Amino acid sequence: MVDSKPVTNNAVGHIQVNSLTVRFQRAEGPVEVLDALSFTVLPGEFVCLLGTSGCGKSTILNALAGFISPTEGTIHLDGRVLNSPGPDRGMVFQKHALFPWMTVRRNVEFGLKMARISGELRRRVGQQFIDLVGLTGFENRYPAELSGGMEQRVGLARVLALDPLVLLMDEPFGSLDAQTRLLMQELLLRVWDETKKTVVFVTHDVDEAILLADRIIVLTARPAGIKEQIDVCLPRPRSSDLVTAHEFVSIKQHALKLIREESDFVFRAERG
Amino acid sequence: MAGDLWKDVLASCRRAVVGYVLGCSFGILLGTLTGRIRLANRVLSPLGHVLRAFPPVAIVPLAITWFGLAETSKYFLVFWGVLFPVWIGTHAGMSHVAQTYVWAARSLGAKRQHLFAEVLLPASLTHVLAGMRVAIGICFICVFVAEMAGAYEGIGFRISTSYLVFRVDRMLAALIVLGGMGAISDQLFHFTTTRVFPWTQFNK
Ligand SMILES: Nc1ncnc2c1ncn2[C@@H]1O[C@H](COP(=O)(O)OP(=O)(O)O)[C@@H](O)[C@H]1O
Numbered sequence A: 001m002v003d004s005k006p007v008t009n010n011a012v013g014h015i016q017v018n019s020l021t022v023r024f025q026r027a028e029g030p031v032e033v034l035d036a037l038s039f040t041v042l043p044g045e046f047v048c049l050l051g052t053s054g055c056g057k058s059t060i061l062n063a064l065a066g067f068i069s070p071t072e073g074t075i076h077l078d079g080r081v082l083n084s085p086g087p088d089r090g091m092v093f094q095k096h097a098l099f100p101w102m103t104v105r106r107n108v109e110f111g112l113k114m115a116r117i118s119g120e121l122r123r124r125v126g127q128q129f130i131d132l133v134g135l136t137g138f139e140n141r142y143p144a145e146l147s148g149g150m151e152q153r154v155g156l157a158r159v160l161a162l163d164p165l166v167l168l169m170d171e172p173f174g175s176l177d178a179q180t181r182l183l184m185q186e187l188l189l190r191v192w193d194e195t196k197k198t199v200v201f202v203t204h205d206v207d208e209a210i211l212l213a214d215r216i217i218v219l220t221a222r223p224a225g226i227k228e229q230i231d232v233c234l235p236r237p238r239s240s241d242l243v244t245a246h247e248f249v250s251i252k253q254h255a256l257k258l259i260r261e262e263s264d265f266v267f268r269a270e271r272g
Numbered sequence B: 001m002a003g004d005l006w007k008d009v010l011a012s013c014r015r016a017v018v019g020y021v022l023g024c025s026f027g028i029l030l031g032t033l034t035g036r037i038r039l040a041n042r043v044l045s046p047l048g049h050v051l052r053a054f055p056p057v058a059i060v061p062l063a064i065t066w067f068g069l070a071e072t073s074k075y076f077l078v079f080w081g082v083l084f085p086v087w088i089g090t091h092a093g094m095s096h097v098a099q100t101y102v103w104a105a106r107s108l109g110a111k112r113q114h115l116f117a118e119v120l121l122p123a124s125l126t127h128v129l130a131g132m133r134v135a136i137g138i139c140f141i142c143v144f145v146a147e148m149a150g151a152y153e154g155i156g157f158r159i160s161t162s163y164l165v166f167r168v169d170r171m172l173a174a175l176i177v178l179g180g181m182g183a184i185s186d187q188l189f190h191f192t193t194t195r196v197f198p199w200t201q202f203n204k
């Protein structure tokens, strides 16, 4: 295992989550969604958080993004405590997060504008990332005029344009059809290969997790804790053909068993 | 005679525009406060709803007592009529802005002071515009009422003086002009906003 002390003065995208606990106040009392969760993501690593729906995956990402504050515990990025949102962590949401009042170009340039980059440079950087995700020619469309896959590509380009240390992705392909999802996964892998950013990718899809990740963190049902970590030692570059490979299938069987145990647990709990 | 009509139209338009702009500005400000800040909502909303219950027509005498027969009382009356629908519309929009828009903007580097112009206002725009469009009709009612109650020029003044001398032709002409001003303003508003903000027309 690699050294787990905080890395200092070195912006590389090293995430350390220590005893992260999140409780929400509800009418019927406090609900614990995350319970003393600890994990590390190494610089340049692609980690998938895999868990059943409602287990607290989005809550983990929202805490990493700085949208919600931990009730207890800390999150460090390169040794620095995280407590507010910032452009060093780019979030790609599941859906409906593009600004519908802006064209593709203005969505992608939004972060640059906030960083007070203007004129020719903003236009050029924006275009570079629109091209990167294959949306050349769609610059002046509004989000409502795009397909789901195209919207997610804009969502990706929008955060990549700010050159973040970390990509946070919350089931970004969850609402796409199977074909589009495969294309998006391959696009993401290609982009990741070029940029080598740290990625924390949330999904409930076992195939997706294995295809993308270096390491899968399997979460328990609520409150979310770590059930098991699976290293995915499949060679890269990977493509969707991999799903029939022997190693892929054996990881999948194992992961499915873990997920099954958790969803059975939830199912029985909900039945009373 | 025709020159007089133009003078009256202009006077009425000026009152409509000044009052409308003031009313919209304050309405949007108030709606943003009550729609986004819980404390402001607790304090200002009940007060607003009480004040809203006073019909603009009923406060004419009060407005004249306070502000006199000069322009201020006209502006105030139009302002009063426009303020509430714009406030209600803005409040409805502002209180339902999707959290993801705000989060996305913040994580893309937007500071708190950018949120209003970059996210909150555009995200609530369809509601704000609905309130503003309702307010156009009310605006002309208020101009008319204010001018009937005491003015030296304006379409309302023209109608009331024509009535005193039984000039039905002048009354009808002025009435048609008044109706035309309202209808044209409404259509112009609709035409302009759908072109400047084409995305408000998408149904997604
Ligand atoms: N702001 C909140 N207030 C109260 N409960 C919340 C809040 N956000 C999430 N939850 C609850 O926390 C649990 C986990 O939510 P979430 O992190 O969205 O799960 P996942 O993304 O894994 O589906 C859910 O039961 C959800 O209802």
Ligand SMILES: [Mg+2]
Residues within 6 Å of the ligand: A057, A058, A059, A170, A171
């Ligand atoms: Mg979720």
